[in-house]
Amino acid sequence: MIADILTGAIRSGTSVMLASQGELVSERAGVINLGTEGSMLCGALGGFAVTVWSGNPWLGTVAGGLCGLLISLIHAFLVISCGANQLATGLTIMFFGMGVTAFFGKGFVSQQIVGFNPVPIPLLSDIPYLGKILFNHDPLTYLSMLLVPMLWYLIFRTRLGIILRAAGEREEVLFASGINPRLVRYLAVLAGGFLAGIGGAQLSIAYTHSWVENMVAGRGVVAVALVIFASWKPVQAMLGAYLFGAAQALQLTVQQQGLAISPYFLFMVPYVLTLVALLIVERRKQSQTPEALGKVLAGSG
């Protein structure tokens, strides 16, 4: 049963994890994007639609990422070029994503796809206990696991990472060294949107194999919250996402075991857990917030 929950944690946490890694990049550059929810929705629908048309889930994944990127472009433009309030803009994009996907998604509700299915990795998946939990997933999940250390290296060990972080901490420094901080922010937000789109596509192509209106159900918002929970560190964000996934997997397991707990309480658990996690972390530290972001969160951005 515990192995089931852990496997499910990774399976249902991957979409949130991808989105939170993307949001992390964006927030490191000083832009908080609640539109992640909208990017995920558009990625889920775009990815699903292209998979239906082409039959190729890889093409669908790329399409999902591009849809997410396009949506985040609106956020980047309004926030960086027009100086709009980041939180309000993100919410509007979330609402926009719901409207657009409800509109274009109507014809896809009953469609079926093959999509991605779990591929056990030879040898590794035979390791007792761990093999089943870690090495029996769909290809996107493996890729997302590889992404985390890569992103960590990129952010903390390369020049590119320093530029990214400088955009979120001290844009004057970047400006002085001849790099346009706005350009860095644009690229960071777009990268974030792309990853959120892929996260959404993972949800529809690999996890549920279907499109349902508003299927992202707050995962994008959770991803934003997890980045704060993770103090803007990729590995912690991954763990947070799997924690969210575990809370969701718990639902299914409890239902399968036939325990008499109202499903509605179980539905709440992942969201409440996210809030509690945020609260615990926020009580411990304050200083690691990227400076530009701190202003937004305090209400003057």
Next chain:
Amino acid sequence: MSQPTSIAFESKSTFLQRHSSWMIQTAAIIAPFILFGIFLTFYEVNPIELYSSMVATTFGDLYGFGEVLLKATPFILTGLAAALPAKAGLVNVGGEGQLAIGALFATWFAIFYLDQMPALIGIPIMLLAGALGGAAWASVVAVLKVKGKLNETITSVLLNYVAVFIVGFFVHGMLKDPNSFNWPFSPEISYSLRLPVINGTRLHIGFVIAIVLAVAVWFILSKTRLGYRIRVLGSNRLAAERAGMNINRMYFWVLLAAGAIAGIAGMIEIAGIEGRLRATVGTNFGYLGFLAAMMAWNNPLRLMATAFLLGMISVAGNKLEIFSGLPSSSVNILMALVLFFILGSGKLVKR
């Protein structure tokens, strides 16, 4: 924008600054309608026909006008729930959940305690119950903000999802109608608790309540000492702190008041329209109210106008579905476009 670098970036904006701000505001409202019109032509809908029928239905007869006001009522209230905290520098997006919990409290009271009550006593108690529910739900956000230092935007959105599940829990359980053949909704509330309706329309006195509250919030914000303090807090937190205000206490009570107003919107949905609680009560009303407040630059008086406009668009959405087969949610795209333009033009307008 205090960084030295920003000067170099913003030299372009002088051209637009020469235009008076009202022109930009008007353009920001009109442009999305044009854009959405172009979008509609791809789906073989004539936008001019749609927009003119929108105006015709609204102002054609009393019934149509009443329908628009009816739609606008919850938007005014959830809009106030966003506008009031915005004046204090808070972004409350919890209207959605606060409305749902308000509806839950109101229905609970109506079914278990007020079934035999005459309207004159029952309806006010039900209204208070709704306000209490909304305030209780907002108090979670408020406590997390004040005690936990958590950003209210993120917590209030997350709590919206939780609120919907709570309502779901009750309509599938304790509040479920025993005669509903397993449909998840509450029994109907007593007929005496229904809000009185204006003859010839479906419009109920909930609309009057919304208008009174909007004017009251405007009055408090712009004419009283309390409102002045809220505005100071919103425009310059540091100054408010230096002036010795208890910021956390202000945040707390402003959020609670906002929640109470959204909760009243929930009560009005139950007593004025639905007559019973469903899990889908007021879906998107919170977000649309937030939108209406943004469009009105968080001014309660202008909010009545923007809520009216959103009411018109909502009614048009239903027509769109009936006449052209496009889903009624298409108008959500229009609404989001409107807000994009408002947000984009925000820094160009001097407030």
